[in-house]
Amino acid sequence: MSGLSVLFAIMRVGYLNRIRSYRFLVVLVLCIVTGYVFVPAPGANYVTLGWGSSTVFYRGVYNSAWIGSMVALLTGMFLALFGFYVVNDAVKLDETTGVGQVIATTPMGNHIYTLGNALGNFLVLGTMVFIVFLTALGMQLVRGEILSVDLWALSTPFLVLVLPLMFLVAAVAVLFETVTPLKGGVGNILYVFMWLFSLPLLSEVYDLVGNNMIISSMGAAGEAVFPEMRDVGFILGYSWGFPEGRTLATFTWTGIQWTFEILRTRLVLIGVAMGIALLASLRFNRFDPSSETGRPSVSPSIGIDVENHTPPATPLVDVELQPLGEEAVSFGFGSMLLAECSLMLREFPSIGSMGLLGAAAMIIAGIVLPEGLTKGVLLPVAWLVPVLYWSRLGTREARHGTKQLVFSSAGVLVRQFWAMWLTGVIISLASGGGVMLSLGMSGDMAGLVAVIVGALFVPSLALFMGVWTGSSKTFEFLYTLLWYIGPMNGVMSLDFIGVVPGSVEAGVWLWYLGATVILVGLAFIGRKLQVQN
């Protein structure tokens, strides 16, 4: 079998594995919804691309060129983030199913494997882009400002701008899966920051999404009709609220000339993506668990050299199992909580007791540091550090295949569910306890209540997402995003811990208290469905 055939086979299997799942169907529905909301109706209470002053909002008329480019830009930006989490499990799937052990014994080169998976990822993302493109086509007809469809103008922004970017995302996903420290939760969180910072930081050097060239072309067309647009800021992305009395002004933009220079820059992106996929091959361990730092996560029966790990045969000891008295079985809640806490602490053996020391340091820092520093810096940091612990809530049984053992136990819903939730809250208290003490000592009771609500909200969100998705990554990336945009960037409505000035007074915490109750309720329902399947 030639290398090309193997490459094709890996790409095909990687693609089929992902698209033949219920999850992908949900993703495609989300793509359609996203494509729909990317093209707001004239009377909608939000805008996605245009130039807005308090009195006039300028945008292009909804022809194929405008809709194609607008939806392509927004798709590029959003899928560069969300798409990563859709595809970053190709290598993991081979690892957890044990197929990787078989793959490793074939003559296939590492570069073929990583490149094949990057291409498989790309096809998955490409399918999503195609669905958004079809939605964009439909939206031009639905909005009906210009009914004649120019397929070239509509499709080329997707082809030239979005697809190369998706290939880059696909390759980065493979790289994150092959570089050990970036695997799993750490990579999931790190990627959010990469996305947040790389787009603005790179924009001066390289137009990653293509927004600079498109928006300047659109702006030039608009300014030719409305010269005053020069003094108005442009909007790209969701911007909520359309001021009362603001009028809509439209101009015609016929699209961009796809020059050789533009194509060349996009080819560079493809080249970089290829390079990243090949770079991943250098770190690919061919599913050898002994090359991992820490303990192997694969089934030892297939991944470990049994000869080296089975203890020398020891003579069997005569044991007579005594009956347990009735008093020995009590189904106490305390022992369940203790067991859950113990399990949580051992999630990351490499951190070990350092985690407890870190929590103690946080508490001391909360008491010692001045209030401004405590609330403004320590509190948001304390709410990011335990993400990987929270994200395990509700996912362990699915991840480690212990569902049958756990769910056949009595009182799973009454004891284990609440013990698990309480463990998450204890982690919040351990991490943010210092700040809470500081707020309490300074008499800021309203602030203290808001922080306590945050301590309840975060594990509830984690448990809800863990139970319903069976995976920790949804919480890891959505929570990191929420943490960054809310508490760190001062968006009051997303401030779930009451650090943004005015948010406590505005009663934002009340919303999060309500959300906590709903999330716990939904998590409980989800767990009930799992247990009573």
Next chain:
Amino acid sequence: MSLNIQHVTKQYKGNRTPALTDFSIDLEPGILGLLGPNGAGKSTLMRIIATITKPTQGTVLWNGVDICKKPDSIRKELGYLPQDFGVYPNLNADEFLMYMAALRGVDGKAARERIDDLLAFVNLLEARKRPLGEYSGGMKQRIGIAQALLNDPQILIVDEPTVGLDPEGRVRFRHLLAELAGDRVVILSTHIVSDVEAAASDIAILNRGSLVTRSSPEELLRTVEGKVWEWVIHSDELIAVKQKHLLSSVIRHSDGVHVRVVADERPDLEAQQGLNPTLEEAYLYCVSSNRGVGMG
């Protein structure tokens, strides 16, 4: 103590054929050996009894209580070893068993003492502080056995329990099952007929989701009395014999191939009635003909 399974059918979504069809059986203390080919519905039956999944139709009563409506009634007294199960790789045997003990309602000192005994029983005392992620398949299976016995269950369900165990471990486990069976219900599912032969007082054979027969090992053996035949063939004839008859044994000797066949009629003029029919032959006969004890 009784387990009554009444007209249970289980249809999985997307599958045309039910995994179990109108299955009924009543159990009292003792060991029931469940035998059947792959896909016969054994694991589905055990998952239903273990309250992992619910039947599409029918009821399962544990001491008269419907476990579909009140699953905790059986869960409190259940020990369960699934065929495929995972462990938490970062925990050692002690920690994992303490966690499972908490889930099974066994607390504190009683749990620790029980774990000591069980680890000694499954011969993992020396490895008790090693992370489970480093365990071999057989060691993991032994941890599975230990967790199933943590709460001294009144009903023990074990699916392929001896897979990965060494011969000594297998024998010891069979003895344990025999000891436990005195005053509790034990359901043992396996492909290894000798395990059932050694431990079970009662055998149920499933095929294509239905109960083919339920009988004692002795009764089952009687179904093949006079139906096992032996003769010597040339190796060229082996394929034809395989296609035509239900072959239970093939042994090559210098004088040719000694075959053993289960058949109602004499399969060949040279065939002689075989001595000592085995349980495996009785099982093959029942499954191939879908005939049980007393069905002729």
